Every structure is written in structure tokens, then in C-alpha cells.
Amino acid sequence: MRHLTRLRIGPVGFRVGSDWRAPIAVLEDLYRDYPAPEDGIPDFNVHLFAARPWRRFLRPSVHIGGDFVIPDAAPLPLAQGLLAAEMGMNLQMALGQRRYLLLHASAVERDGKALLMTGMSGAGKSTLAALLMAKGWRLIGDEFALLDPATGLIHGFPRLISLKNEAIAVMEAALPHARFGPLLEGTPKGSIRHLVPDAHAIATMAEPAAPHLVLFPSYGFAAAEREVLPSETFVRLTQASTNYVALAERGFDALTDLVRKTPARALDYPDTVTALAAVERLWNAA
């Protein structure tokens, strides 16, 4: 491919190739403090390509490919090339990752212990993770938490934090000196702006953490909390995992172990101040 970059996020190396310079230039800027793939050999490849040669120039539209692809993934305009690259990397993980049980969750760490937050899109898991990072927690990741079946530990995947719509202004105010990517408007998920994880998150991304608490946050409701039993947590986490079935017995054992040892709480919240206070309380009680 014409342009390419290599980078490592947590334990996973990527090579991203593109028919255009622009998406690679943005990746190189935003991921400048990230290391190269271990031994120079990436785990996954991502391709950003034009379906027809002239579409590189004429109404350029970015198709997403890679080692693993799903049919009918819609192309994005070139201005959203960064989003295409991020989607491409997520897609490789979702479809191809077999070493770790992938949980669609955000995760932060304190004192060597991990807080996992999972829920539907819009539940606020990215925003909460970013706000906790602003308060000194270590960001483990905002999209995928990697559960290692061999150790039961959570490995980091601190890619760029994808902030959507109202969350963009919230985080710009909370972290005025942080590095942000370009504002991408009119994406399939509305406005998106990427936030670069802080230096601490990047420097320590190879250090796993033991799970301490699982939270199921829901934004937009009156404040409420309830205990979630291991059985329900198990089912909800299988639904939040893209490779649970593919991992078979290893995935079952890892998840069973996780839900037996880790308390879980559902947390409804009307605003982030309430949520952050509740997180502190639940964390200390867990």
C-alpha cells in the first residue's frame, strides 16, 4: 500500500496501510507516543483503500479492509479517514483476536486493580472512563477490555478515546490541555472527536490489572444502584464479548472465574457528578 504506519496498542500490534496520506498522517500524530509492534511484526493489518482507482481523487471514499472483514461495511468520506482507521483496528480485534476474551467495556485502574464498565452504546462508559482518567485513574481502555484466560488479569488496550456528541464538550472542559484529534462531523454516530490517552496510560499500557469491580452504568435515569448477581453478569458479559463463542471452553472458564470473584453493580445516573461520586463509593465498598 502507498502509505503506512505501524503501532502497538496494549499487547496488540497493527500495520495500517492507506491509499491516501492524510489518514496516516493523523494516526502518526495522535499515536506518536505509542511503541512499534513487538519485534516489528504486527498482529493485524488494516487496509484503507479506494474501491476504484479514480475514487482516490474523485469524491474519495475510504473502504475498510484488513485480515478480517465483514461484508457490506459502508465506506467513509476521506475527511473521516481517522475514524475508518480506528474502525478497521477495532474490526480486526473483534473478528480476529483469540488470545484474550474481548469484553466490549471501558476500564480504568487504581492500586493495580481494574474497574470494568460495560453497557449499551450511549450508556456513558467512554465518558466515565475519560473523566476518571482526568481524576488520576489509569485508563486501561475505552472500547475493549482484554481478559487473559491464562491469568484472569485485564490487559490494556488504550487506543484513542472516541468521544461522541455531548461528551466532546464535557471532555474539552475537563481536560483543556489534553490532545484531541480533528472534529469529525456527520459520521454514522454523529460528531466524533478522539482524545489521546494521557502519558501515564500510554507508558503503563503493558501492565495488566486484576479485576476489582464490574459496573453497568446507564446514563439518563434517576440515581439508583443495585447488585448484579454473577449469573446475570455472566450473561451480560457474554453479550458484550465478540469472541466468547470462538474461545469456547477457554472463554467460558475465564468468564466464570471473573464473575465469581468480582462484585458487580448496576448504576443509573442523571449526570456525571453523581456517577463519579457513586463510582468512588462502590469502588471502596467492593
Added chain:
Amino acid sequence: MTDARILTEALRDPATVARLDPEGWTALLAIARAEQLIGTLSHRLDGLPMPGAAARILSDARASAEQGRIAALWEAEMARRALAPLGIDVILLKGTAYAAAGFAASAGRSIGDLDILVPRAQLDAAEAALLATGWEWVKPDPYDDLYYRRWMHELPPLIHRDRDRMIDVHHTILPLTARITPDADALIADSVALGNGLRILASADRICHAAAHLIADGDLAGGLRNLWDIHCLVEECGTAGLAERAALHGLTAAVERALRLAGRLYGTGNHASGAAGKDQWYLRRLLARDGWGRPARKFTRLGFYVRSHWLRMPPVLLAQHLFKKWRKDQN
């Protein structure tokens, strides 16, 4: 220019990976993944010194293939249970057959659909039994469905509604429209029992089927994997009676070509002497990948795509088929 030769070299002579740099490893792994040979490669390279990242990626691929093997064998057992009450013996084909018999070809092999062979006279009963035990039709289009039933060598594909796994029920090994007509009765009559209620084709027929699939059917997609199967089958069980059997099925040319290509790429048997004439085109097509694992050599691929349709269908039927497909696209 990088092509898939980096992969065939590594499979043929694993020691060659010692000279790969990170760039070379990256290309090798991407191409192996694209050709669905990464699990096979992992087995071939097992124990050799290599960079830690490569070892980690290959070990994940092997674990994944092992899980795939277990799932494939379970699926075969499910088919056996569905068809046993009718007295229909399940004859396993391709990947699942190699896994069930424990052949070398199955080491790390990725296994997709379950392919089985049943006598044509029992096809309707087999389909009814599968539908009654949880398999469902995938092809919603009446034209496609009819086309399969009239002209193909298999039922329209079925998927199990709980396990999400596809089964292809064959009654012979090439489309009925192909110019070559293998002897399906002989395939079934000479099949071998495995002792667990499942059967596989006889040794020479296994090679004939793999060669038919590779050379006489389709556009050589997945060709390197098919050819590796043939290489392993020949190395493990030999070629005794193969020429006679190939002649019986009308597959002499396909089998000879497959052996020449396997010899050329993998050093199979005593066929390593070289490739003749049109074999060069086959090699170009088989190796058409770039260093990212993407399909390369567009015109060569197109040529083989056109050829696959030419082989499968007489010209008038092909014209009708293309017209119907085109008209459907217009609507």
C-alpha cells in the same frame, strides 16, 4: 515483488523462515491468514527459532485451528445422528474427513463448512431429516434454489439454526453441468468406514476429489490450501491405484496437473520435476497475493473466474444464467 511464494516456501522448507526480516514475517503471516493456511503454517514451523511476536501469533492461530477441529468433528457427529435413523451412512469430505481420520493434512487446517456425500437416491430423505433436526435453508431466492437442485452436485446449503454451522450435502463431486462426470456410485461403494459410524473416501478417491475441486471446479480460490491437502495426502498414503481411479472418474488431466503443481510448489513426491505449458498460468494465479495478503494480478484472476464458469456450464446454460442474474440485478 512479494507474492505467496513466501508462504509456499515456508511450508515446503520451514528452515527458510530463518532468513526473514520483520517485513518478511509480516507478509508471510498476512498471506498465510488470507489463504487460511496460518494454522497449518504454525504446525510446520513448530519448534523453530523465530521472533517472539511471530511465535505468539502462530500459537494463537494453532489454538484457534484446534478449536475449529473440535467444532467440525462435533458437527460431523450431529449429521451422523440426524441421518443414522434413515440408514444413510455419512461420508465426510475434505477438511472434516482429514480431521476425523487424523491425517497429516488436518494439522492446523482451518475447516469451514461440513461437506458430506450421500447417495443421490437418498438425497430427498437426507434433506428432510436435516430440516427436521434444526438445519435451515440459506438461499432465499427461488431461482438459486432451483439452480442448485437441477444443476449442482449438492443441495442448496443449509445452516443449523442453533450452532450457525453450514452443511453442504453432495451427491457427487462436480456440478452436473460440468463436462466431466465422476463416478459417484464408485466413490460411495469404495468409501472406508472409520469405526465411529462415519466414512471417508478411499485413498485414491480423496486425491481425485481434491484435484477435481482444485482444477476442474471453481476459480482456484483457496487453491494453495487445496494443493497442500493434496501434498499431504500423497505423502501420507501414496498414489497406489490413483491413475486408474482418476481415469475412471475422467479426472486424469486434473489429477496430473494437481500433482505437477504440488510438486512444483511443495516438492510433492517425485513430481518435483517441473511445470509444463499452461501450468505457469496456474502458478501465477495460485500465488497472486501482495505483501498485505490482498488479492493481486487482477487479470489473471479474472481469467480463471471466467474459466470456472466456462467449465461449469455449457454455453447456452451459461448465457441463460448470466441473463437471469443480470435481470435480477436490474430490479
